[in-house]
Amino acid sequence: MRTAYEIVKAHYDANARRDMDGMLADIAADCRWTEMDGFPCAGTYVGPQEVLKNVFFALGEAFDGYTFALERLLDAGSDVIGIGDYAGTYRQTGKSFKARVVHVWSVADDKIRRFEQFTDTLRVADAMR
Template identity: 85%
Template sequence: MKTAFDMVKAHYDANDRRDMDGMLADIAPDCRWTEMDGFPCAGTYVGPQEVFRHVFQALGEAFDGYTFTLERLLDAGDDVIAIGDYSGTHRQTGRSFKARVVHAWRVADGKIRRFEQFTDTLRVAESMR
């Protein structure tokens, strides 16, 4: 069985390849995925289909070149912490941004059960004005 660290790393590796199926592969049907209040797709979404529609698809429609760049991945057993940067250019305004971000992951019973994002939402919002 893959460890929590292995699952989260596989998600980011798939992200680097632009492999959406790989990104969603280990997300449990009841996973609670939370995007921070103030972020363009703020809210909590349940399951891979909602995550795809309300997060990945929504960000792809709103931003050109939207990217998460992983700097560090910290192994804490069933919890994994990712530290990195978001960047992109808002399609309507043409303004770019770069923002620091932390992702907190929780894995249980061989699946990703929880994700929570912490980021500088002001940097993203400024690109949208």
């Protein structure tokens, strides 16, 4: 059985490869995925298909070169903390942004059960104006 740290690291490794199937592989059917209020795809989505549609596809459609770069991954047992940076260029304005971000993950029974994002939404909003 993999640790929570290994499961979340596998998600980030898949993100770095641009492997969508790998990114979704360990997200539980009942996972509650929360994007911060004020972020372009703010809300809580349940399950991998909702995350795919309302987060990954939505950001890919709105931004050119949208990326997350992981700086540190912290092991807190069944919880894992990812710290890094978002970057991208908003298609409608042509403006770029870079924003610090923290992801808080909860893992149980070999699946991602909860995700919550904390980021500087003002930097993203400025690029969208």
